[in-house]
């Protein structure tokens with residue numbers, strides 16, 4: 001009988017490798033590694049900060065309140081479901097108490113994210129918030145100054161925007177800017 005299961009892809013092997021990762025101390029407090037969600041063939045990749053409580057339990061990025069807002073904005077401004085995107089985070093394990101990820105944790109996890117970008121090879125990357133934007137743009141400049149234009153990342157377009165949690169906290173102005181940034185991403189995808 002031929003084997004009915006498809007050959008594992010490099011991306012699925014990377015996810016498997018990450019599932020047992022102990023490169024930093026976040027591994028000690030996690031329920032599970034939150035590697036990614038969505039399509040490995042996506043034209044649009046979204047990069048968040050790190051899993052929260054819900055994500056840690058479910059093993060899927062952006063399933064809490066921020067995720068619900070993100071899903072809605074993707075449909076309303078880009079015209080796509082989250083399942084058509086590839087969604088990952090800077091760190092794959094939940095920082096305790098939802099604290100910010102530390103530099104050594106970000107550095108330990110960075111190779112996973114960089115390989116995810118290479119393997120998915122999206123046309124456009126949207127970085128959500130300071131951590132993803134500063135990491136991929138290799139800058140200390142904050143998101144408020146960075147956003148409003150696109151950048152180049154390894155031959156792809158990168159659009160930095162606010163984290164949806166900031167839109168939930170910050171109200172109409174932050175939300176309007178996020179919407180405008182997602183429209184920019186949509187236009188770049190169409191090129």
Ligand code: URA
Pocket residue numbers: 048049050051052055060061062063064066067089
């Ligand atoms: N915030 C993030 O940055 N990532 C998630 O996956 C959930 C909330």
